[in-house]
Amino acid sequence: MYKIKAEKLASFFNNFSIPMLFLWSLWFLYPLIVSGFVSDDSYISQVRGMLYFSDIGILDRIAQQVSYELSMGRPHAINWIFLLLYFYLIPSLFAHKIIIFMIIFLNIIFFKKIIEFFSESRKFSIFIAFLIPIFFQFRFWHDPILAFPTIPAVSLSIFVSLYLLIKYLQTNKNLFYYIFLFVFTISIQFYEIYYLTIIFSFLILYFYNKSLKKSFILIALPVAILILSMFLTSYLRFDTPGDYPGHSFNLEIIPIFKAFWIQTFASFPLSWMLSDSFAHSEIKSISYIDFAISLSFSILLVRSLINFQYSFKKYNAIFFLIFSLLLLLAPAAIIAITGHQNEIILAGLGxxxxxxxxxxxxxSVLLAYLIFYLIKKIDSSLIRQFTFIILVILITLIASVTRNENFHVVEKSNQIYKYPRELLKSSLDKGLLKNIESNDLVIRNQNFPSDHYWFYSMNAKKIINTCSLNIDSKFIKGERVKVLPKKTENFMQEILKNKILKVNKLSTGKGYIPEDKYPFCIEYKDWDNIYGLSYFMNLKEQKIQVLLAKLTLDDETIKPYYNFKFKQFVIYDSEADSLSQFDSEILFDFNKTLRLHKSKNINPDEMQSLKLDMVSIHFENFHPEEGIGSYLRWSSGNSKLILINRSNAPQKSIISFTILRPDNTELELFTKYKSQTNTKKILKALEFNMNLILDPGLNEVQIFSNSLKISNGDPRNIVFGISDYKVKILD
Structure with a gap:
């Protein structure tokens, strides 16, 4: 009876493997479907807005990007053709996520076929295919599933190439070999990791032919194509060397081993849980349904493996284990010796x-074979049942914890990438910027990727000149900004023409658009109107209110610490999905509106708190404001608070703020006002309340430290942070 049930289970698993695999993969990767445009994707997906400023079409923009990549020594033509065309043609977030899921699913299918070729066992390849999804861990940093669609695409191109080569060997039809060469030629322009296809192809050829001579003959043409491509890339490069970190090499032994270990360990299940991330999910947050599905899947999977009656040939086992080891270790080895080495070490385990x-x-193949090998060594039925229980528990825990953590990572990333974008888009779709003209300027803080000027133009469907108050304009790409002629038709296009970075001989475009910076954008020309845009977001309830105000410069402004005031404003409310216009008798301070992110509603009481005061606060040598809660800014160790007293008399005031040291090391902090310097020792956080008498005009409070930077991989070399800053005038 038991044998009959086992055979039925195996038959069911075998006959319906692909539909079941699809459903299992979709369920496990569902967090991907509900995520936003993450990391680089959050900007590249704004390509339609980018084109408003480039004064060129999408094809010219692609040629421009390709030429720039070649100047960096990166043969990435197909990569950028794919990315820019992809996001230009598919602006829909949902469609994008479905496509990425399908690419990942096809990766699993083609990989299954390759393992079936090596192992000569369809059932074993099915087991591996079902096991693969539980290895997929989402990370907050450089994640190849949540972001970077090129990576699953180039992985698929590797597996498709190898499958075509296998079909050629099995059928002896030259057509498959020609298609293999075509895919290979195209894919080497995708991403450098594809070069590993040469090694994998030779392994497949030798496994099948058992002849070095035949294998070398068949691999010779792909090798020649690769070498030719590399020479062509070198020829097309600029006179100046490329500075892409992937093309620099760090060959010190100890860092190589550290980076190699960290990169390899990252592929192991639950490895992300050991990372020094700001938050992880709790096991108790796993839902009963998720646990039940993981448990059911685990029982089915392990039972099918335990009942799997097959013995691998030693020759086959050796080759598919070599293939799997190369797939596991070769990418780690490449990363360990390149310029990414230091990034990996600083980021740390996980x-x-x-x-x-x-x-x-x-x-996945190595662990699957290890499980299979151990099971086959067990003769006792009691021990086999015990092994069955242990494996079910392990796979259930890995699957349920990983999926729960993936949801957690997505929810945290959505607060940066998805919700702000969707909420802000709702106001733009309602016509918030419909009256903005080509010679108007919109100033705002750039806190999220959706605050980029491409996003405003993409959704307003016209050029929107914007300025980021929280990003300094002193330097653009390492070069001091040129002051451009006062009269120009298009602010962004003039910056574009004066961009210092040159464009190489293949480019038909005008260059790369720099970020809009403050205060350069204010001083650049005489604008017809200056508007201020600020929003008040409730991410938990996914509500937003967006304020658009017509601004005037305060008469007492001290350049470059501008203060903006307003009376006329429009408010978009997402709950009502409506625009409301206001014309007040009271002068409000626009700078204050930028620090109201925590507000749920803009009500009369809130607006009263925005009245223009005699003292305003500004920042020097702080990094841009982050988050939506406590107005956090980071410092690299030497910063200033600038306090502007616009009255003609000294003002008694209290400036309060909190200094943060987000690790377990002690921070020695100095604060200096005029000639008085104070020192504090800080662990984690300390609140400051400074009683100051502010002279008319500009006043400086220096905040600095000689303590070591925080070891978290941040290239800004963070030493401390400041949050919850405010000024109170005493009567």
């Missing part, structure tokens, strides 16, 4: 650079 996507596949 993190992994984007080629970890390929490593998931390699490790």
């Amino acid at each position: 993190y992994g650079y984007i080629p970890v996507f390929l490593q998931y596949f390699g490790l």
